[in-house]
Each structure stands twice: as structure tokens, then as C-alpha cells.
Amino acid sequence: MPADRALTRKASAVYAEVLLEAAHAAGVAFEVSSQLEQAQAAIRGSIELRSALLDKNLPVEARMGIVNELFAGFAPVLLATLSVMVKRGDLGLLGRVSEAYLVRAEDALDASFIDVTTAIGLDDTLREKIKEKYAAQLGRDVLLREHLDPSIIGGIVLSAHGVSIDASVVSQLENARVVLSRSQ
Amino acid sequence: MAEITAGSIEAVLQRQLDAIKTSVESREVGTVIQVGDGIARIDGLKGAMSGELLEFMGEGGKTVFGLAQNLEEDEVGAVLLGDVTTIKENDQVRTTGRIVEVPCGDGFLGRVVNPLGQPIDGKGPVEAQGHRPVEFRAPGVIERQGVNEPVQTGIIAIDSMIPIGRGQRELIIGDRQTGKTAIAVDTIINSKGNDLICIYIAIGQKASTVATVVETLERYGAMDYTIIVSASASDSAPLQYIAPMAGVAMGEYFMYNGVDGTPASEANPGRHVLCIYDDLSKQAVAYRQMSLTLRRPPGREAYPGDVFYLHSRLLERAVKLSDKNGAGSLTALPIIETQAGDISAYIPTNVISITDGQIFLQSDLFFQGQRPAVNVGISVSRVGSSAQIKAMKQVAGSLRLDLAAYRELQAFAQFGSDLDKATLDQLNRGARMTELLKQGRYLPMPVEEQVMAIFAGNEGFIDDLPVPAITRFRSELLQYLRVSRPEIGEAIITDKTITDETAAKLREAIVAFKNQFSAEG
Numbered sequence: 001m002p003a004d005r006a007l008t009r010k011a012s013a014v015y016a017e018v019l020l021e022a023a024h025a026a027g028v029a030f031e032v033s034s035q036l037e038q039a040q041a042a043i044r045g046s047i048e049l050r051s052a053l054l055d056k057n058l059p060v061e062a063r064m065g066i067v068n069e070l071f072a073g074f075a076p077v078l079l080a081t082l083s084v085m086v087k088r089g090d091l092g093l094l095g096r097v098s099e100a101y102l103v104r105a106e107d108a109l110d111a112s113f114i115d116v117t118t119a120i121g122l123d124d125t126l127r128e129k130i131k132e133k134y135a136a137q138l139g140r141d142v143l144l145r146e147h148l149d150p151s152i153i154g155g156i157v158l159s160a161h162g163v164s165i166d167a168s169v170v171s172q173l174e175n176a177r178v179v180l181s182r183s184q
Numbered sequence: 185m186a187e188i189t190a191g192s193i194e195a196v197l198q199r200q201l202d203a204i205k206t207s208v209e210s211r212e213v214g215t216v217i218q219v220g221d222g223i224a225r226i227d228g229l230k231g232a233m234s235g236e237l238l239e240f241m242g243e244g245g246k247t248v249f250g251l252a253q254n255l256e257e258d259e260v261g262a263v264l265l266g267d268v269t270t271i272k273e274n275d276q277v278r279t280t281g282r283i284v285e286v287p288c289g290d291g292f293l294g295r296v297v298n299p300l301g302q303p304i305d306g307k308g309p310v311e312a313q314g315h316r317p318v319e320f321r322a323p324g325v326i327e328r329q330g331v332n333e334p335v336q337t338g339i340i341a342i343d344s345m346i347p348i349g350r351g352q353r354e355l356i357i358g359d360r361q362t363g364k365t366a367i368a369v370d371t372i373i374n375s376k377g378n379d380l381i382c383i384y385i386a387i388g389q390k391a392s393t394v395a396t397v398v399e400t401l402e403r404y405g406a407m408d409y410t411i412i413v414s415a416s417a418s419d420s421a422p423l424q425y426i427a428p429m430a431g432v433a434m435g436e437y438f439m440y441n442g443v444d445g446t447p448a449s450e451a452n453p454g455r456h457v458l459c460i461y462d463d464l465s466k467q468a469v470a471y472r473q474m475s476l477t478l479r480r481p482p483g484r485e486a487y488p489g490d491v492f493y494l495h496s497r498l499l500e501r502a503v504k505l506s507d508k509n510g511a512g513s514l515t516a517l518p519i520i521e522t523q524a525g526d527i528s529a530y531i532p533t534n535v536i537s538i539t540d541g542q543i544f545l546q547s548d549l550f551f552q553g554q555r556p557a558v559n560v561g562i563s564v565s566r567v568g569s570s571a572q573i574k575a576m577k578q579v580a581g582s583l584r585l586d587l588a589a590y591r592e593l594q595a596f597a598q599f600g601s602d603l604d605k606a607t608l609d610q611l612n613r614g615a616r617m618t619e620l621l622k623q624g625r626y627l628p629m630p631v632e633e634q635v636m637a638i639f640a641g642n643e644g645f646i647d648d649l650p651v652p653a654i655t656r657f658r659s660e661l662l663q664y665l666r667v668s669r670p671e672i673g674e675a676i677i678t679d680k681t682i683t684d685e686t687a688a689k690l691r692e693a694i695v696a697f698k699n700q701f702s703a704e705g
Contacts, residue, residue, distance in 0.1 A: 005257065044217055045274045095217070095227055096258060151245075162228040164213040164278075170245065179203045 012093050015081060016100035020108060022077040029105050033113055034145050035074045036098040039082065042070065043094065053091050060087050111141035117149050117157040117168075130158070212279045216240070217259060219271050221477040222420045224250060226260040226277050235319055238262050239278045242270030250277070251284060251422065254478050261478045263422035265300065286430045288437035289313025289445070293381070296398055296412040299423050299430040304414065305398075313445050316437050318429040322500035329506045334571040335458060335515050338374025338628020339367060341556055341621040344580035344638055345587070346543055346563050349571030350380075350456050350513035351504025355535055357520045357527060358545030363556050364519045366625050367543065368460040369397060371517070373404045374628035375458065381438050382410040382458045385431035388424050388466030391416045404626060424470035428461045432501050432514070435459050439505065439512035447510075454505060454512020463519035464495060468531045485530045492534045499538050541565035555622060561588040573631060574681040579638040583617070590614025609647075616646045619654035632673040633662045635682070636690060645694050653703040661697050669693045 023032040043050050049070075053063055063086045071079060085091045106112055114134060116122065122130075127144060134142045149157075152168035159165070214228030224240070232238065232252045238260075240248040248271055254261030264271060265284075287301040289312050296305035303310050331349030348354045356364045372382040384401075386394045394414045401407045411434055415427035435457035440448055448454030461467070468491055475488035483489045495518075502516035518539065520532050525546065527536065536542055541564045550557035563584075569577065590610060597603060597611060620641045623629065629637075637658050640646060646654055665672060672693060675686045682690070 041215075041274050044215075045272070047273075099258070159213060162212055162214060162230060163210050165208055165210045167208040174245070174247075180200055 008093065008096065011090060012096035012100050015085065015090070015093065015097045016104055019077060019081045019097070019101055020104045022080075023075065023105075024108055026075065026077055028075045028077070029109060030111075030113070030143055032075050032078050033098075033102055033105050035071075035078050036094075036101055039071055039074070039078070040094050040098050043091070053086060054089075056089065109141075109143070111143045112138050112160060113143050113145055114158055114160045115145045115147060117147045117152060117159075119148070119150050119152050119154050119169075121148060122146055134158075214260065214277045216271060216273050216275045216277060219264075219268070219273060222264050222268050222422055223474070223477045224262045224264055224271060224277070226262060227258070229260045229277060229279055232260050232279050233283075235283050237280045237282050237284050239280055240264070240271050241276040241278070242267070243272065243275075244270070246270045249284075251426075252279075253474070254480070263425070263474055263478070264420070265422050265426070268420070284318045284426060284430075285315040286318055286433050287312030287314070288316050288434040292411045292434060293409060294407045294411075296394070296414060298419070299413060299415050299427040301430065301434070314437060314441075316433040318426055318433050319497075320433060320436060320501065322497065323503050323505065323509075327503075327506055327509050329504055329511070331504050331513075331567045331571050333456075333504075333513070334573065334631075335371070335380065336374055336378060336631050337367065337371040338630070339370055339556055340623055340629055340634045340637065341558050341560075342367070342543060343572075343631060343634055344576060344621075345560055345584035346541065346558070346565040347569055347572045347576070348515065348517075348565060349504070349567055350515050351502060352541070352565070352567055352571070353499045353502045353516040353518065353539040354565060355518050355520060355539040355542040356545070357522060357532060357536070357542050358557070359522050359525055359547045362545035362547055362550050364521070364545060365393075365397065365462055367545075367556055368462060368517060368519065369400055370626065370628055371458065372401060372410055372460070373406045373626060375409065376404075376406060380409070380456050380458050381435070382406070382460070383431045383435045384410060384412050384460045384462065385428050386412065386414045386416065386462055387427050387464070388415065388417050388470060389462065391418070400626070421470040421473040424467060425474055428459075428464065428467055428498050431461070432459050432498065432516075435514050436501065439503075439514050440510070442510065448505070448512055449510055450507055452510060454510030456512060457514045459502070459514060459516050461498075461516065461518045463521050464498075464535060465521045465531050468494070487530055491531070492538075495531075495535055496538050499535075540567045553622070554618065555624070560584050561591060573635075575635045575676050575679075576631065576638075578682050579635055579642055583638065587614060587617060587621075590618070612647060613641075613644075615651055616649070616654055617641050619651050620646065620658055622655055629662075630673075632676040633666075635676055636665055636673065637662060639682070639687075639690055640694050643691065643694070645698060649703050657701060657703075660701065661694065664697045665693060 020029060023029040043053065052058060052066060064083050067082050067086055068079060071082065102113065116130065130144065131142045152170045154169035155167045157164060157166050157168050212229055212231050214226040216224050217227045218225040232255060234252060234255055236252045238250040238252055240250055242248050248264055248266035250262040250264045252260050252262050291311040295303055295307065295310055298304050331351045333350040335348045335350055337343055337348065356367055358364050372384065375382055384397065394416060398412055401410055413427055413431040415424040438455040438457050440454055442448050442452035442454060446452060468487060471491060471494055472487050476482060480488045499516050499518060502514050504513040505511055518535055520535050522532055544559045544563045545557045546559045549559060593610060620637060640661060646657060649657055672686060672689050676682060
């Protein structure tokens with residue numbers, strides 16, 4: 001319903017703005033963006049966890065305990081925000097909050113966040129090369145959120161704002177497999 | 185598959201390796217939020233198009249395809265077409281920029297495939313000549329011409345009273361076990377040598393029923409020009425939903441292309457196709473399931489609001505193309521199953537209003553032994569008579585109305601015994617003509633024989649025969665004419681009309697046959 005949608009959007013924006021302000025003050029605005037996505041993926045990936053955190057029959061303290069224990073290594077500002085969301089039953093908004101936070105954090109830091117996935121860790125030379133290339137293209141600083149995924153075998157996968165450039169070895173092999181299996 | 189020799193291996197390898205793209209493209213990527221009931225909710229994919237093919241990267245790099253259906257503010261609802269068990273939350277989803285396509289071509293004739301064009305008959309891979317989108321815009325007014333050629337079903341009751349033309353949409357409707365599929369199968373069998381490619385699309389049926397249809401068609405040598413597209417009851421709702429569209433897409437390939445596979449034109453005529461959708465009620469049920477799990481608002485009988493559009497856009501693809509476009513045709517015979525004869529339910533009324541007529545089959549007629557159990561009173565073909573040959577129009581012009589009047593009179597006559605001679609004559613003629621139109625399964629009748637049989641009835645040659653002897657009289661008469669007087673049938677086929685001379689010869693032959701016919705058997 002439109003009224004609900006507007007309220008939801010507003011509530012997500014409030015969470016994102018307050019979280020960003022606090023994270024910025026603590027100097028962890030960039031790290032929190034990654035941690036938010038990790039939290040979102042963890043909750044999305046487990047039906048048991050999702051049901052437990054959204055179960056209103058479970059005492060609030062128990063649900064907050066799960067959050068604090070599960071995300072113990074996260075920035076305290078994020079933990080506090082997640083606790084409030086659990087308390088108010090707003091954990092379903094996490095996806096929207098994460099999205100809103102990302103947009104605001106990029107503006108606040110005047111930088112674009114790019115996710116880089118490689119099979120082995122990036123070295124400084126490559127890191128700088130990527131930053132330089134995309135900073136020139138985007139016209140502002142680039143901050144890399146690095147992920148390791150041995151299953152891509154080699155190469156690199158870059159993604160930002162839902163658009164992905166896949167130059168991984170596994171994709172190239174898959175492409176070759178499809179072409180060869182279709183040809184006569 | 186072309187044979188690769190030692191001499192050609194280098195060229196073959198070179199060609200195939202050149203086809204491998206090493207360039208990197210940017211693609212839109214989203215994440216699965218939730219998956220279940222064959223439906224996935226996806227975060228991201230803001231640029232996804234409605235109906236776009238989505239690529240899900242499942243467990244172990246396995247790719248599953250899906251169809252984007254609901255484009256919402258911050259998520260996309262998609263239906264999954266493959267192995268849904270390999271997809272889980274947080275899996276990646278990519279847009280492809282394409283809509284669902286099916287492979288098609290002559291190689292599919294004689295094969296049983298699923299709605300994705302993959303063979304399921306164990307006869308090995310099918311070589312496709314092309315691909316066609318499952319959703320395709322129906323031809324406009326300028327690209328069409330009026331229906332002017334008949335589809336001969338071989339069923340005397342239909343070809344005479346409810347004729348079907350090439351490019352027409354004729355609904356077959358009735359309760360369960362009234363012979364709907366039998367009409368479809370008989371039509372396919374009768375199409376042998378009639379330059380008609382048949383596509384039988386089984387939706388939500390038992391696999392054993394489909395196997396029986398395949399076995400029957402094989403027995404009568406009808407699989408050579410038939411494709412069976414099967415989404416059985418055990419297949420997922422999305423597959424049952426796309427099955428009719430996949431079948432018609434395969435049919436369109438033949439209509440839009442000539443025999444050589446190049447686009448049809450005046451010089452390169454397109455082919456004629458018959459698509460049988462057995463049945464659209466089950467497709468509507470599959471679509472309802474999909475829509476409800478996608479959280480679309482339910483409407484009448486819990487069907488989504490656009491179920492009419494689903495069927496209208498499918499049936500609008502039935503067409504008789506203009507000569508400039510190759511003059512090919514695609515005839516649609518949708519089947520709808522009613523519950524306890526209720527044709528005022530949502531889906532039956534929708535499809536009745538979309539089609540160019542309906543063949544209504546009734547349980548009580550079926551159990552009275554009237555087969556095919558066609559209720560001639562409410563069965564109609566709105567465009568078919570223009571596709572009937574003149575000879576058939578001559579003998580059967582008023583047959584449907586006469587029989588409908590007979591049925592009314594028959595009901596009325598049950599209340600009294602004092603009937604005048606004219607009424608008694610009408611009742612006698614009606615009972616005998618009804619008997620004359622009875623026909624067994626898998627016994628299609630050529631159009632000239634249908635004409636001769638009805639001629640005999642119209643001329644009063646069967647009025648003095650006992651009703652139980654009528655069908656035997658008809659088959660023995662036709663056998664006699666086939667063997668002793670073949671020139672009469674040939675004249676009807678050649679002239680496409682009954683000339684005075686042919687009529688005189690026919691009368692004389694019927695009298696000669698009747699003199700030696702014994703009603704006692």
C-alpha cells in the first residue's frame with residue numbers, strides 16, 4: 001500500500017542517516033557499509049536465523065542476544081542500530097537500510113565503493129591500478145571492498161550498484177563450454 | 185551432426201574457438217532474497233524487463249533460468265524454469281537482455297519435447313534450424329487475410345455443421361470424458377497428406393495420457409508431421425504456463441518460413457500449422473498458482489486479473505497470413521474442460537469470447553451413444569463456412585439448424601402422442617440424421633464421402649430404414665461407392681460442387697445399393 005511504502009522508505013532513511021552519522025563520527029563509515037551487507041547476507045541465507053529474529057513470540061532480549069553474539073566483531077554503532085531494529089521489529093528493513101546507507105556513505109565520503117572479488121588477495125600494485133582506472137572513469141575517489149572467492153579460479157569480478165563486470169576465469173570457461181556445446 | 189574428418193578438424197576447431205567471446209561485458213546482477221514454490225524474489229536488477237530471461241547462478245555453478253514477472257519498487261519476482269532445488273538465498277542472478285526462446289525446425293517433427301524444446305522421448309538430441317521467442321506479437325490486420333481454406337477434421341458432424349478454417353480459433357469445450365482429446369487426435373490423424381503440420385500441446389496432463397496419444401499417433405503414422413509439447417502434471421507451474429506459448433512458437437516457425445527455412449513470401453509460401461492446446465483450463469490453473477505465489481491480487485475464482493489477456497494474446501497468434509506474407513496459416517484448437525457442464529465459469533466464458541466458435545461436447549449425449557457428443561444447438565463456427573467446399577455447403581447448409589430444431593421437438597414430443605404427420609416426419613428424419621452423424625474413433629472420413637453420406641440422408645434414402653441399421657448402411661454405401669462408383673467421389677473432389685449430373689449419378693448409385701442392402705444385417 002502506498003502509505004506503508006512511504007513510511008517504510010522514511011523509516012529506512014532514518015536508520016541509514018543516523019547510522020551514517022554515528023559511523024562517520026567513529027571513522028568507520030566505509031567498514032560499516034561492508035558489515036551491513038554481511039549482516040544482510042547472513043540473515044537472508046539462514047531461514048532459522050531469519051525466523052528467530054523476526055519471531056515476535058521470542059523475548060526481545062533473546063533476539064538482541066542472538067544479534068550481539070552473531071555479529072560480535074562488527075562496529076559498535078552497527079550493533080546498536082541492529083539492536084534497535086530488532087527491538088522495534090524492523091529487521092525486515094535491513095535491505096533497504098543497507099541500500100540507503102551505501103548511497104549516503106558514498107556521498108559523505110565523496111567516493112565510490114566497488115566490490116572486488118578475486119581468487120587470491122590483491123597486491124598493492126593491482127589495487128592502485130584498479131583505483132586509478134575507476135577514479136578516472138567515475139570522477140571521484142574509489143574505495144575497494146575486497147572479497148576472496150577461490151571458486152572463480154582466477155581473474156577478477158568488479159561490481160558496484162548492481163552492475164557487475166565479470167572477468168573471472170570460471171566465467172570465461174563457462175562461456176567457452178556453452179559455445180562449444182551449441183556448435184555442431 | 186556433420187562428420188568431422190582428420191582433414192577438416194583444424195578448420196572446425198578454428199571456427200568453434202573463434203566463436204568463443206573473450207571480451208568482458210558489464211551485466212546487471214541481483215541477489216536472491218527468498219526462494220520457494222518455484223518463485224524467487226530478487227534484490228536489485230533495477231533494469232530488468234518484464235518477461236526477461238534471468239540467469240540464476242546456483243549451487244556448484246549450475247545455471248537455472250527464470251522469468252522476470254513482478255517488477256516492484258525494490259525487488260523483482262521471478263518464476264524458475266529449471267531445477268529449483270539448486271537455488272538458494274544469496275545466490276547471484278543476472279539479466280540476459282533476452283526473452284525466453286525455444287528451438288524449432290523440421291527436426292522436431294515426430295518428437296516429444298518439453299516446453300523448453302528439450303527432447304523427452306529418449307530419441308537423442310534434436311537439431312534445431314532456428315529459435316523463436318515464446319512471447320511474440322500477433323500479426324496485425326494488414327498482414328492477414330480472411331479464412332478461406334478448410335481444416336478437414338475427418339469427423340462428419342464437425343466438417344458438415346461446425347466447419348473449421350485454416351487460421352481459425354475453434355474451442356473444444358466439455359466436461360471430462362466427453363471426447364475432447366479424441367476430436368483433436370482424430371483431426372491430427374486425418375491431416376495426413378493434407379499439408380498440415382500438427383502441434384499437440386499437453387498441459388498438466390498425466391504422462392500416461394500423453395504416452396497414449398503418442399502411441400496412437402504413431403500407430404496411425406501421424407507422428408511424421410506432428411510435434412508433441414508436453415508439460416505434464418508433475419512439471420512445475422511455470423513450465424505448464426509457458427507450454428502453449430512454446431508450442432505456438434514452434435508452429436510459427438513453419439508458418440513464417442518456407443520449406444527451405446527462409447522467410448515466407450509470395451514466391452516462398454509458408455506452411456500450414458494446427459496447434460491443439462490440451463487444455464487451457466490447466467494452463468490457467470498453473471498461471472493462478474504462479475500469480476498467487478508471486479503475491480498478485482486474486483480476482484474472480486482467485487485467477488489473476490490478466491488471465492483473459494494471457495489467453496487472448498495466445499489465441500490471437502492464430503492467423504491466416506496474406507499472400508504477400510506467404511499465405512501460411514496457424515489454426516488453434518484450444519480445449520477447455522468444464523465442471524458439470526458449467527460454461528458460465530470464468531475461464532470458459534473468457535475463451536468462448538476470444539475464439540471464433542466452439543464445439544460443445546455433452547456428457548449426456550456421450551452416454552446416450554451419440555459420439556462425437558456434439559451439442560449442435562450451442563456449437564457454432566463463426567468463420568468456418570467460408571472455408572467449406574461448395575459441395576458440403578449444398579448438402580449441409582441447414583443441417584445444424586434442422587438438427588437443433590429436431591432436439592427441441594424431441595423434448596417437446598415426450599409430453600404428447602398426438603403428433604401431426606409433418607412433425608412425425610421431422611422427428612423420423614432427425615433421428616436418422618443424428619444416427620448418420622455418429623462416428624467411431626480413429627475413423628476419419630474424407631470430405632467427399634461425408635458429402636455423399638449426408639446427400640443420402642437429405643434425399644430421404646434412409647427415412648425408411650430402422651435407426652440401428654443407419655451406421656451400417658452408411659459404411660456399406662460408402663464402401664460400395666468407393667469400389668463400384670469411384671468417379672462420383674472424384675467428381676465431387678474435382679468440381680468441389682455437386683453438379684446436376686453428379687447428383688443424378690449419386691441418386692442412381694444409392695438406389696442401386698439400397699436395392700441389395702438388407703436392414704436385417
